[in-house]
Structure formats: structure tokens, C-alpha cells
Amino acid sequence: MRKIKNKILGSVILIVTLSVTAISALAYEKFSTILEAQALREDTIHLEQTTNQMNHLIDDVQKYAANMVNDELLQQFAARLQYPSTYDELSAYHDVVTQLTKFNVLRDYLESSAIVRSDGKVFWSSLYIDPYFEQLLQQDWYQKILKSNAKSGFSAPHTIMEPQSKKVVSFFIRFDPQYGGVLLLNIDYSAFESIFQYLSKSFDQVAWIGPDRTFLYQQGIEAYPPEAEVLAADGPDIKVTKHNKGYYLTSTFDKSQWSVFTFTSKDRFYEWVGDIVRYWAIFLALCLMLCFLLFLPIISNIIRPILQMTKAMKQVSMGNYNVQLSFHSNDELSVLKNGFEMMLGDIERQMSEKVEQERWKRKMSAELLFAQINPHFIYNTLNTVVYLARKKNYTAIEEMIESFIGILHDAVNIGDAGLYVTIKQEMNIINHFVRIQKYRYPDRFELVWNVEEQAMGDYIPKSLIQPLVENSIFHGFSEKESVGHIEIIIRKRSGRLRISVKDDGCGMSQEKARAIMNGTLPPARLPSGAMKQIGLWNIRERIEYLYGQEGRLIITSREQEGTKVSVLLPSRQHSAD
Template sequence: MSKIKNKILGSVILIVTLSVTTISALAYEQFSSILEAQALREDTIHLEQTTNQMNHLIDDVQKYAANMVNDELLQNFAEQLEYKSTYDELSAYRDVVIQLTKFNVLRDYLESSAIVRSDGKVFWSSLYVDPYFERLLQEDWYQKAINSNAKSGFTTPHIILDPDNRKIVSFFIRFDPQYGGVLLLNIDYSAFESLFQYLGQSFDQVAWIGPEHTFLYKQGISVEQPSDEMLTTDGQGISVIKHEKGYYMASAFEKSQWSVFTFTSKSRFHEWVGYILRYWAIFLALCLVLCFLLFLPIISNIIRPILQMTKAMKQVSMGNYNVQLSFRSNDELSVLKNGFEKMLADIQRQMDEKVAQERWQRKMSAELLFAQINPHFIYNTLNTVVYLARKKNFPAIEEMTESFIGILHDAVNIGDNGLYVTVQQEIEIINHFVRIQKYRYADRFELIWNVEEQAIDNAIPKSMIQPLVENSIFHGFAEKESIGHIEIIIRKRSGRLLISVRDDGCGMSKSKAQAIMDGTLPPVSRPSGGMKQIGLWNIRERIEYLYGQEGRLVIRSSEQGGTKVTVLLPSWNISAE
């Protein structure tokens, strides 16, 4: 590269040196004032964004609370003060808890809610009546708010034990006088705090100021009461006060008695690297333009081959390896061109070999994983046939054998498309499987199908659902005395196939379910030389091999609370292939 280096280096050093020196002298005097003005504009935008987000949250809480107090069930409960018995009152309370829970789950910021009847009784959404809640409402945060005679409003932040220490901000709204009582929404304090913590990344001081000029949140402030600068807001947009030490900014929140205050010191403006980088980007661009204008006649013949190679490299970076270089050169660029073209050919060949190798490996791995299911099922089925033979139940043996033959006939069909079956075919196989298990676990479970018609012809991996049903039977109902229920749900949603197998069995711990989804729980062997417990582990591995990132296995389970296993796959039909 000595020829190119010698041609360019001498001229570039001279031109760039003159350009940088000239532009630096012109830009130095204006740099400080431009940086400070730009920083102030950025701070104003950040404060406006936080104000808008806070106003949106306040408005959402108020509208949502208004919808809740108009709910007929909650109104009737607030109105009725007497019941025939305590049981009737608790029964009505249970219905109210269900309704409150439905409302609570629709808003992430809601920790809990409660109804305070006009007779002073407090009914919490936790479905238990505790004198603690009645004592809680005797504290100043609630008494000051409720004695204001306002229709609704926010309280000051306070601590609540439900079930542990939580800092919340409550919003109260009164039912119409004909019903009486108050609806109380407990909002997670972090929903507000996160907005101000984000704002604190851009300012030296941040304060959330509430009624009676009190701090509800502060960062970088050591005083206990807001100063006059912190309270300077006219309620119309953002107030900005320039001080010798920096800028004070304040803004009031709509539909509340809250406001926000920020302070940024002048020294902070000069520490922001982002604005310096922006200036130097402009500065560098001017240098390059000047160098280009002065240097164009000299380097035009030199950079043409380099420019062509640059475009070719960009095409390669986007995945296009079918590029050609047409320039001719008598220097080192000719060697570079030949090496580049040889490199492209080698990369293309290696990619083709890699794709073929991965396709073969994925297919073989999927077949091996699928083969792991058959011994496990055959072992259990033959044990049942032996049991029925000893009982001389020949009709049952005949029916089980027919179902078993149907399953084996499907299992041996592994070819290019043999790894996949339609949903309809999988339903038939599962019906065979369930018929066999009915003899092993008589009157122990019921199977419910819930399949959309449009999903019938969809392709899924063979034996994808059967191990889920098997796990529900073996692990969900093994120790359960009552009849278990298994529901299989198959839906098509937005070009994807959703398969869910849900049971009301014994369930598993959340940590075990998470370990299965993460692939950190390997298959384990049963004692006494039994078969491996490979159902869920096998399914997770097959999804990963066959679909990569496009497939997903989700397990929702709790001990004694049942299990729901959901598989999400790309949707396609075998007939369309």
C-alpha cells in the first residue's frame, strides 16, 4: 500500500491541519453559549415529557375509578349495610372481591382496592376482614383526604401492610349519595417514583411537591420544606427562572394539587458529553467538506477503485455475495481485488456446506428426540396389557391392541414430512392414547377438546401434544382422589398456532416449571430401571431444533393448583408445502 499511502498522506496532512486550525478558531467563542441554549431546550423537553406522562397517569386513575364506582355490583354492596346473616354478608363480599380483582389486574399500577361503607366497615380486595384496615383508615393520610369533602382525590404517600410493607398513594372516590361509601384504589408508589427517577438523570435536583407544600419525592435536595423557587408555577406550562447558579424549572400537573420542580446548574451544561460530540460531528463534517473541495482534483483517480470496493463490501454486509469488481489497477489494489473475490467464493462455498450440514443435523436430531418417546409409551402400554390378560378381560385387550397398533403405525412413519402431522391426525392418535390410558386409570380423568375448525389442517410436530396429556395423567392425577380434567385448546392467532394443555391436577413448583422452560432441568431416570421422564424436556428440545427462535414453550403451574402448558408454533399446512 506504499504507493497509495505516499500519494494521499502528504496532501491530507497539510489540508486537514489548515482546516482544523481555521474552523476551531471560528467556533471556539460560540461554543459555550450554543451548548447552554441547547441544553436548556433539552431539559424543557424532558420536563414536558414527564409532565405529560404524569398527567396521563392521573387522568387514567380518575377515569378508571369513575368506571369502578359505576359498577352495579359494587354500588349495591356499598348501599346494603345489613344482611340476614354473616354468611350472606361474606358471600356478597366474596363476589365483590372477584369483581375488584378483575378491575385490579387491568392496571399494573394497582396494588389493591377497598370499599369503605357508610357504616365504617372496610372490605379489602384481599378477601379477609381485618381490624388492621379499619385502624389504617384512622391515620392522617386518609382522614385529611376524606374530610376535605371532595368528590375524589389523591392522598399523601403512606405505608400499608398487604401483605408486607408497601409504599402506596391512594385515590379515593365517593359513590353517589344514594349508595353511600367510598371506593379506595391503592396505587404502587413506584409508578410515580419511576417517572421522577428518570427525570433525575437529566437534572441536579428533582422534587415532587404535594398539597400544603410538602415533598412527596425529592432527589439532590437536603432541605425539608420547598423554597420559593420550587413553588414558582402559574399552572400554565413550564415556568423557567434563570439564576446565577443555573436554571429553576417548575410545572403543575393537571387535575391534581401536585407539581414538579427541577434545577440544573450551569456547570452541568459544560459536562454533557453529548453536546460536545454533536459539535465535533459538525466540526468534522466541515473539515471533510473543505478537504473534499480542495483535494478532489488530486485524489479522484485514486479513490475510484477504493469506492467501488467499499460499495461491494456494503453489499456483502447485507448478505449479497454475488458482486463483481470491474476496475483495473497496476498497484496493490489489484492484489486486494483478487483476494477479495477469492474470499467471497470461499465464504459462499462454506455457507452452502454449513446450511446443508445444519439441515442434516437438525433433521437427525429431531428424529432421535422423537424416538425417545416410543420406548416410554410401549413400556407402560404393555404393562397394562399384561394386567388385563391376567384379569382375562379380552374385549379390553382387543380394544387396547387396536389403539396401540394405530399409534405404532403412525410412529414408524418418519420421512421428510413424517416428522409432522396435521392437527386432525394428532387428535386421532391422542384419542387412541387416551383410550389406552382409560384402562390403566379407570374413572380417574376426563379429556375435553376445544379445537378451532380452521386449525384442523395445520401442521404440528408428531407427538407434540401426547406427552403433555401423558404428563397430566401420570403426574397431575397420580395422587389425586377426585376425577381430573384435561382440556386441550388449539387456536390460530395472527399466523401462529397456539396449543394449550390444561389440567387441574397436583401441579409443580414454579422453580421447576421455569427450569424446564430454560432447559436447565435435564431428563431424569425413574428408579428400578424404569423409563426416562422425558416428556416436557423432549418437547422443549424438539421445538428448539425444528423452529429455533420461532417456537416457544410456556409452563404455568403451581403446587396443588394445576398446570397449563402452552406451545406457540408458526402456522402452516402440510398440503401447502
């Protein structure tokens, strides 16, 4: 018999392994392509965000400088080349420094500013005149500005001494010709550098390109990208270029001659695919382990009756007719068992077996009654996840999937140990269900728990409270426009539990409530639940079967005012399965 068990178990594991492997192989190529496209899209989004940041900074600098050159005091100072005395000129310079300082403090990125008059004199915002600044303007970065004849623009990064070495990017803007002169704004290089350093976290190579393809910032790259096939142009700013080693993304900045390009290698994409392969290997190992753990007891249950019948036949062949078969089965083995017992004439044993078999069937029916998950609930939940995925609401997706897994785990936990749960466990499942429904029906209802601490450890039938919450959500508030309120009240008094679910929904007639409590309303006329096919009628039947006269179902309701459903049970601190 052990050979039969090993053959069955081996066949199951082989089928599962081949099925999972075949499906994974078919999905691998498609999935890797989708993953690469998704990763490329994320890189494009990161580059777009950086482009927007740079454009915002450039635009702010240009507008701020335009405001400064329109300042009357600065215009007059730039226009006036002669003063009666050096003292008068220094006094006017002092007023200009005060005005420049006011402008400087309003922007964190401004390191300093200066006015270059048409006669070549430089007046810095630090209130001192030093030949160093006139020499500074002889450098290439400023000479290119003069030669460009542009109204305004940015210089290449350069270093100034004020009072210590500082790397800056200068923005120049010319005063109107009637005033003459140039306004220089020295912008801290780190204001630009921080933007590209953040971008470097998402790419293998990053470069900030100035006019004539000069590098203003570079990380992990030594040369301008080679010519390659242009894969796509995502809008006017982002261009995606495919290379044999990866992808280049290029973006230009508005109102400037700057651009940025990034590089992401294909190796990085396939590292992610490698993670998926490792995940698949772990998933396959778990599948095999679960197959072994789940099918071993099933196969043992199938083989056990055959072993018992073999032993019984040996006993009969030795002359011992006082034998009994204790296994229970609903297949052909049960027919053989009954025939064997009839042959022995053990009528009493047959009667006892039928009673035991009927009790077993009733218990399994009670378990299966609430062990099924409505396909509509699965469909609606997954449909909501698809909607949230399109909205890229990943936090909501994560919460819904966690709650859905919790409900599935609860649903498959059926057996002798799963017929009863503690109130605390039931609360956890209801919270999972309510979280999913709140994403499906946002701002339609609120749930409040009112549970005594001493009742948390008491055992109640599984899925006893949840159908009552379903009825309140799907039927109590179906025609109500305002937000509905559900309150779950659990009290423990004198060895008994009182579980009440109260809502302020549409309610029902008193005649219908009495019919449900008395069992005179057929279950087909009751509204079905959205997650499990259990209505008030089924709850009443379960309470009657499990507790007899010790359990009661009480319904109080008024149309358009709300419903309160109460269940009275004996208090139990251990499972009664």
C-alpha cells in the first residue's frame, strides 16, 4: 500500500512541477519585456521630474533677475558713470549694496550679485571694490557673455573668491540700453548639483550638458553618448535612444542652452528579472512543499480504508468475525465496507455507522456553508485592484491585496480546528472585509467596534458576525445617499455573550423581521451576501444546530430608520468543535 501512496504523491508533485514550469517559461519572455518597458517608463518619469525642477529654477532666476534690472535705484546707479567725488560714489554704492542684499536674501540659491557698469567698473554686493573682481571678469566665462550680445543667459560653472573659494553659475541680464551695464547673479552651483545628484540614484550615468556639448556635471560617464537608434520621443522634451548596451534618455531645458542625458544599462533590467527568477524558484519550492503537506494526509485518508479492509479480511479468514471497520468514506470503498459488514451480519454496526455518517455529513455541511467564497466578490475585488493600478495608487493596492489574502487564508482554514474562532480573530477578518469594501464604496459607510475586553477570547462560530455587516453595507445603505454607520456591540454577562450589529440604513418591516426570526421566510427570498452565501436565515439555522435552545437570533428594525440584529450565545473560552 505504501507503493500506491508514493505513486500518487509522486504523480501529483510531478504534475504540479511541470505545470508551473511550463507556465513560467511561457510567461518569462513576455514578462521580461513588460518589466523592461515599465522600468524604462519609470526612468522617463524620473527624468521628467528633474527637467521640471530645472525648468522651474531657470524660470525663477530669469524672472527674479528681470525684476532686479527694473529696480529704479539699480538702473540709476548703472546709468551714472560720473560723481562729484569718490565719497558720493561710495555713498551711492552703499545704497545699491543695501538694495542688492535685500534681493539676495529672498533667494536661497543666490550666493552674491554684482553690477558691471558700461565703463567696466564692477560693484559687488559685498560693499567693497577690489581689482580681483575686474580681473575675474576677464575670464572666459564672462568674455563669452560679452561676445554673445544676448540680452540674458547663464555662464559655465566657475569659481569665485568671496571670501573663500566657491563654485557658482552666473546669470547675466543687461539693463536697458538707456542705462547700460550688466547685472550678474552668482547662483550656488550646489543648487543645480543637488538636482542631478538625486537623479544619479536612478541611473547608471548622468550628465548635465552645456553649449557646445561641454560637461557641466557628470557622474559615471566620460564622453557624449554615441549615435544610436531613436526609439521614441516622449513629448517635446524627452528623447529615448536605444543602444546595444542600454538606453539613453535626453532632455532639454526650457529657455536655456542646457540639456541632460542619462544612461541605464540592460544589465540593470535583467538584475530585476533575476530577482523574479529567484522568486519563481522559491515559489516552486513552496508549491512542492504545500503539495506534500496537503496531499499526504489526503492520500493517507484514501489508503487507510483499504488497509483496514485488508486487516479485517485477514481476521475473518482466521475465524474472528467480531471485526469493525472505523473509516468513513463517500466513494466506492464505502460500498465495499457496507457489503463486508452485511456479510458478517453486523446489523447493529450498520445502524451505528449510518448515524455517525449522518452526523459527519451535517457537520461538513455546516462547515461548507460558510467556507465558500462568492465569485462575485473575487471579481469585484480584482476589478477594483485593476482600477487602482491604472490610477497608480500603489498604497491602496497593497492594502487591498493584504486584506484579500487575509480573507482567503480564513476561507481555506476549514476543518475541525476551524469551525470556531475567537472574537478577536473574527474582528480581524471583518476589518479585512470592510477595508476592501471601503475602497469599492468610498465614503459610503463607517464601522465602529464596541467590544468588551473580557469577551475578546471567547469562541464563536466562524463567520457569524461578518454576514450581518455585509447586509448592513449592501442592503442597509443601498438606497441611502448619506454616509451610513455600523456599530458592532459585544457584551459578556452572566456566562452569556450578546453580539449586536446595528446600522442606520433602510431597515425592513417588522413582519419580515419576525418571519426571519421564526424561520418562516424561505432562504431564497433573503438577499444574498456579497462575500459568502450566508444570510440571516442561514445564521439562524447554524445557531439552532450548534447551540439548540441556548442560542437565539433577535431582529429589531424599522423601515428607513435602521436595523439591529442581536445573537445570544453561551460564553465559551475554548473551541467547541
